[in-house]
Amino acid sequence: MTSSLIRGRPRRATAHISVRVAHAVLGAAVGTGWLVLPVMTAGAQDPVPVAPAGTVASAAAPQQDETSAADLVLPLVAGVAALGLAGYGCLRRTRRARTRTTPGIVSVAPPALTPADFERQARAALVLADDCVRTSREELTFVQRQFGEAETEPFVHALRAAETELTAACAIWRRYEQGVPKDAAARRQALVGVVGRCAEAGRRLDAEAPALDGLRELAGPGLAGALESAEGRFRELTGRTVTAQDTLAELHERFAASAVGPVTGYVEQAKDRLVFATVRLNEARQAADTGDGGRAAGQLRAAEGAVAQAEVLVTGVERLAARLRAAAELVPAALTGAEAELAAAREGGVREPLTTGELHARLAHADGVLAAVREERTAGPYDPLDALRRIARAVERLDTGHLGAPAAAALLVARGSVAGAEEFVAVHRGAVGPQARVLLAEAARELGADRAGQADTLARESRNLAERDVRAHGNPYPGADGGSPGLSGAVLGGVLLAEDQDGGPAASYGGPQTRGRHGFLPRA
Structure with missing residues (x-):
């Protein structure tokens, strides 16, 4: 079968490429002939009667020097021109390949996001950030029960910071729904602000998740104590x-x-x-x-x-x-x-x-x-x-x-x-x-x-x-x-993240990158 790339190439483009290659080869051949011709004629016998040695040598020496230099200049110019034409043709082919719009050869840039797309992103970001905050708050109650307030203060601080970001995102969205601001560009920027605030909330929680795991050590010696507490x-x-x-x-x-x-x-x-x-x-x-x-x-x-x-x-x-x-x-x-x-x-x-x-x-x-x-x-x-x-x-x-x-x-x-x-x-x-x-x-x-x-x-x-x-x-x-x-x-x-048919991994303290880290496989 013929690949889509080949099928997508126009026949005229192939013909143009062949013509350019033929021109380049012909130019190179002409230049080479000009360079080789003096060498081939240098050994041929002169049909003109030979004069006495002394007279011929003294009279013809300057003429031979001038003739050999002229013979070399023209072939050299022709060769350089041929190489220039070949390079120019190659450069044009490269540029056309980069800008070609034939389907299957160059990927098309994605369309610009519409206001509806920005709104969908903002809604999804709000739900995800709110879920992360709620899940983190739930697990933190178990950690505080087991380790006390002193050792859990960094995690509480991160949770409060995430809650602040989420609250600000909700306030921006609420004003957006009420028509504030009115300018289209400003409204789009408001939606970007919602997504950014939610992302920051998740980042704060993601940053502390490894430290919380290190404190709990659920996959190691900390499991027994956590089980007893739960x-x-x-x-x-x-x-x-x-x-x-x-x-x-x-x-x-x-x-x-x-x-x-x-x-x-x-x-x-x-x-x-x-x-x-x-x-x-x-x-x-x-x-x-x-x-x-x-x-x-x-x-x-x-x-x-x-x-x-x-x-x-x-x-x-x-x-x-x-x-x-x-x-x-x-x-x-x-x-x-x-x-x-x-x-x-x-x-x-x-x-x-x-x-x-x-x-x-x-x-x-x-x-x-x-x-x-x-x-x-x-x-x-x-x-x-x-x-x-x-x-x-x-x-x-x-x-x-x-x-x-x-x-x-x-x-x-x-x-x-x-x-x-x-x-x-x-x-x-x-x-x-x-x-x-x-x-x-x-x-x-x-x-x-x-x-x-x-x-x-x-x-x-x-x-x-x-x-x-x-x-x-x-x-x-x-x-x-x-x-x-x-x-x-x-x-x-939301106890399980619903990512698989068995309910998916358990939700844990953290942002979007870490909240599903405690996955488990069903027992065989």
Whole structure:
């Protein structure tokens, strides 16, 4: 068969090359003939009668010198010209070969990136950096438990630096989505800034990963201590999971279903992670007994990741129970404080200039909200956090500028919303996209700035988007749990990096270059 390179060459190009070669050869032959001709004629007999020796020698010597010099000049010029033509032809062929656009001969430059391409890169960078930060934070809890704060300070510092870079990247993306900046070139530069910040976050974590491995020595003498620490945390969490199940049943009896909704299914998911951790801890023990330190380290890291996520789920149930109790106690004080705010507003204490109609509308709305909350409290189980949220928002619209129970209620509600969204994203990060993560980061910033109402709104939106992402993601490993219990949950939670059919390597402290270093092969 004829290769694509040959097929791609035009026939005329081949003919042109042959003609140039023939010209070069012909020129060289002519030059050589001119050089050889005097030598060939020097020995031929002269047909002219020979004169006396003395006379001929004296008269012909100058003429022979002039003739031989002239005979040599012309062939030399012809040879140089032929060589010049041949070199020029070769140079032209080289230049044409470099600039030829025939398919299959020269690669075509890739097209320029479009704004959509830059946006896709930024989204992927945000998700990757956020995953790296969360995974690093999880493993660091095990390292601190075993070695203390002094020896782990460099890793904590690197994690905080990565969190700062990620927060800045999220802020840039958030402004970009809001249309800031407006100039096309500046918007492209903003996306480059997002990618650069995320890359720096990963670099900071990658730089400390070898030192953390050197401290833990999971593939060597440090494995035994790490196993004991992980198993101790696992046993503690097993007991807390049983208690959380009882707590959840109590919450269902005391409060409305909407109040318990944020943690519905948490206990079951925690049990699933613990089952996965049980299998991996056993595998790690067996690998350690056979001297396979690398495989044991990978299995241990998978177990640690599952235990950390089970703790997040169980803690979420415990935290919600505490907040619901605190909210139920705060509702009467919030109602009283709201009544005082309404009285102040009626007396002209509103800071925002409002028309009489607008003020009356807001006061009527607030009165309706307070009346509805009072009725709910006496009708049976209700959602005290939602009641506090409605009270705080009704008072906030009046803008009296007073602090008190309504402000405390707004803060309690906002903290709960941010924590709930954080928990959900943490244990479902294998499916959650960038939008929910960015909104969560924005909610945390608003909460830190004492803007509780805005923080609550953003956190709730983040949670809704994360739940939507999980529903759309589905289960990428249907039926896999029959052979590996808890595998689907581990992949969904980002405990395993989902790079292979068996779930891939365990995620570890580090950036994109090092987070998957603790891979393990399935047991034969």
